Amino acid sequence: MAMTVEAQFHVLAVDDSLIDRMLIERLLKISSFHVTTVDSATKALKFLGLVEDELRTFDTHVASEIHQDIDVNLIITDYCMPGMTGYDLLRKIKESKSLKNIPVVIMSSENLPSRINRCLEEGAEEFLLKPVQQADVNKLKPHLLK
Amino acid sequence: MTMDVVQLQMKLREHQAAMFHEGFLDDQFSQLQKLQDESTPDFVTEVMNMFFDDSEKLLKNMARCLEQVPADFQQLDAHAHQYKGSSASIGAARVKSVCATFRTFCEAKNLEGCVRCLQHLQSEYSQLKINLQHLYQLQQQIKAAGGSPPT
Numbered sequence: 001m002a003m004t005v006e007a008q009f010h011v012l013a014v015d016d017s018l019i020d021r022m023l024i025e026r027l028l029k030i031s032s033f034h035v036t037t038v039d040s041a042t043k044a045l046k047f048l049g050l051v052e053d054e055l056r057t058f059d060t061h062v063a064s065e066i067h068q069d070i071d072v073n074l075i076i077t078d079y080c081m082p083g084m085t086g087y088d089l090l091r092k093i094k095e096s097k098s099l100k101n102i103p104v105v106i107m108s109s110e111n112l113p114s115r116i117n118r119c120l121e122e123g124a125e126e127f128l129l130k131p132v133q134q135a136d137v138n139k140l141k142p143h144l145l146k
Numbered sequence: 147m148t149m150d151v152v153q154l155q156m157k158l159r160e161h162q163a164a165m166f167h168e169g170f171l172d173d174q175f176s177q178l179q180k181l182q183d184e185s186t187p188d189f190v191t192e193v194m195n196m197f198f199d200d201s202e203k204l205l206k207n208m209a210r211c212l213e214q215v216p217a218d219f220q221q222l223d224a225h226a227h228q229y230k231g232s233s234a235s236i237g238a239a240r241v242k243s244v245c246a247t248f249r250t251f252c253e254a255k256n257l258e259g260c261v262r263c264l265q266h267l268q269s270e271y272s273q274l275k276i277n278l279q280h281l282y283q284l285q286q287q288i289k290a291a292g293g294s295p296p297t
Contacts, residue, residue: 017228017231017232017235018196018200019193019196019197019200019232019235019236020231020232020235022192022193022196023178023181023193023235026181026186026189027181030181080227109230109231109234130231130234130235131174131177131234131235133177134177134180
């Protein structure tokens, strides 16, 4: 007899803080999400299949987007990260043909209206203040069901 | 004389309440405890141990920044920002508060203020660690006596 497996939503969580990765992973798992965590925006882009071109940049005009089977339903990223920020990551994703429809949520420890507006204008679905709570994670499912 | 489970549980509740009352911990710590269940029985301990490692590394790095001539205020502020974040994430309220003060001294490039703040931070961290370790010991004693630690 065939077993039906309930499809789980797959969330990619990006944060350079180990403690915060542990927390967000636990929060997401409690909400029955399947979770992958990475510690940088660069690693997130690699995971999503956006590879570097010969010039070793992520310029989406020349970068090749490989077809890959990784199915990510939501990306949740910290804003302040060394190197590429969460905002840069958001832009790269929204500029990418293959990735632009994946909802992106930004997390930040700083409550700066200018930062929040910037992110929302660039296409972020939500802006969550850290420390992230279970109630915040509960707000995410509607964005996935669009 | 051995203490029974009920007495130990009372001691633990009192100790935890005191930590909240004295501002060592805030509600975020309670949120952290809620994330632990039978499937992740060591979650809080794991996060705390991670916080201890992180703290010790950051405090060392901050001291190094202040030893440089001239002091690297930008790097110092980056460390303080990181420490403020991790302490907020686990509910270490007093540590978080000192980190916030530290950042204002960094912005003002106030060396003396930063030095005093670092000492304050080291002191707050030590006290928090001792208190959390005592909490952990009580939990272990309760388990050893056959009981379950209250949250």
